[in-house]
Amino acid sequence: MVAARCALVCSVALFCVATLKAQPAKYEDRSLQLNGLRIHYQDWMGDGQPFIMLHGIGRVSHSFDHVAPHFASRFHVYAIDMRGHGDSGWSPEGAYLVEDYVKDLEAFVEQLNLRNVVLLGNSTGGRVVQVYAGLHPERVAKLISEDVGPERTNEIASAFARRVEQEDKGWANEEELVQSLLRTGGKVAEPLQRNYAHFGSKLRASDGRLVWKRDPNLVKGFVPTELWRFVTKIQCPTLYILGGASNIVPPETQAKLKQTLSNVSIITMPGLGHYPHIKSPEAYLEILNEFLK
Numbered sequence: 345m346v347a348a349r350c351a352l353v354c355s356v357a358l359f360c361v362a363t364l365k366a367q368p369a370k371y372e373d374r375s376l377q378l379n380g381l382r383i384h385y386q387d388w389m390g391d392g393q394p395f396i397m398l399h400g401i402g403r404v405s406h407s408f409d410h411v412a413p414h415f416a417s418r419f420h421v422y423a424i425d426m427r428g429h430g431d432s433g434w435s436p437e438g439a440y441l442v443e444d445y446v447k448d449l450e451a452f453v454e455q456l457n458l459r460n461v462v463l464l465g466n467s468t469g470g471r472v473v474q475v476y477a478g479l480h481p482e483r484v485a486k487l488i489s490e491d492v493g494p495e496r497t498n499e500i501a502s503a504f505a506r507r508v509e510q511e512d513k514g515w516a517n518e519e520e521l522v523q524s525l526l527r528t529g530g531k532v533a534e535p536l537q538r539n540y541a542h543f544g545s546k547l548r549a550s551d552g553r554l555v556w557k558r559d560p561n562l563v564k565g566f567v568p569t570e571l572w573r574f575v576t577k578i579q580c581p582t583l584y585i586l587g588g589a590s591n592i593v594p595p596e597t598q599a600k601l602k603q604t605l606s607n608v609s610i611i612t613m614p615g616l617g618h619y620p621h622i623k624s625p626e627a628y629l630e631i632l633n634e635f636l637k
Contacts, residue, residue: 371412371423373431378451379444381433385452388412388421393485394458395419398449400467400492400619401504401566402511402558404430406543407466410536411621414629415636419462424452426469428559430544440565445472446479459483462636466490466621471571477582478574486636487582491618493593493601494571500592504566512560514553521545521554532622540622575604582608583635585628587616609635 371386386405395415399407405423412421425432426445435444449472453461462485465473470492477484515521518541525537548555582605586593598610611631616623 371416371421375431376452376455378448378455381427381435381448383427383433383448383452384425384431386412386421386423388416388423390416390418390420392417392419393460393462394456395421395462396449396452396458396464396473397421397423398426398445398463398465398469398472399423399429400465400469401562402429402508402556403466404540404544404557406430406539407622409539409543410625411629411632415632418636422452422456424449426472428562430557434559435561438559438561438564440559440562441567442468442471442475442565442569442571444565445469446475449473449476450480453480453483460485462486462488464488464490464632465492467492467618468566471496471569474578475571475574477580478571478577481577481579484578484580487578487580488585488632488635489582490585490620491587491590491592493584493597494575495597496567496569498568501566501568505563508560508563511556514548514551514555515545517554518542518545530617530623533625536622536625572600572604575601578605580607581635583631584608584610585620585631586610586612587618587620587623588612588614589617592618 371388374387375382375384397408399405405425408423412423415421427448428434428440461483463473463477470489473487474489474494477487515524521541522538525541526534529537544557545554546557601608613620613624613627621628
């Protein structure tokens, strides 16, 4: 098992070097007790400015295994497993609203005494960092929200619930899961899909099926939300990276963001869906590099 994990990490590191021209970096698995739950995170170490990465619903911190090494020499990168995901604890009360994730991020930043933080969030992680930046503008240096704005419609929430129900049937083994991802995941490099399948899944005790490392009750928190009251208070330079084939941040929302925020950039990556960082990682990192200069 250890050898397999090392091989996967190495394959993703090699992918980063060959495709993204990044230097391999090492991380340490760490955890904190936050709001009564064990919250796991990858600490990519370094002495630079803190850079926190938050995944989306159903994903894990390893979603950024090909992104974090690229910045580990310039920043102190933290990739967090949000509550109910990966190796973090599950909420006994099923507390998975955006506000619950925000409270965990507040506690994380406070406990590590972080300042001048760069925040990156994909999907629900993007909602969390938008709210945090509005609540604590003095703590945030720059903000990146990936394919998510201040609104989540009932249609989007319902689609996620249907997906969870389908995926909770599980897979016979890891290879079956990998092949499923390769069939349905579009043009995502195989090392990234294998990495996600390995670190993001576990055996279900009841039947031995392979399932995602997530609390099935996550769906209770995936409800329509409107976050403009927080977004209007964001003061730092803000970047929205959108997938051109995604409808999550429609043109009217983009126009309102430009009217609301004085220092905002919106970049659309043509042809991509909800996960630009895995669909086109090289172009995605070029965008981040330019923004983080």
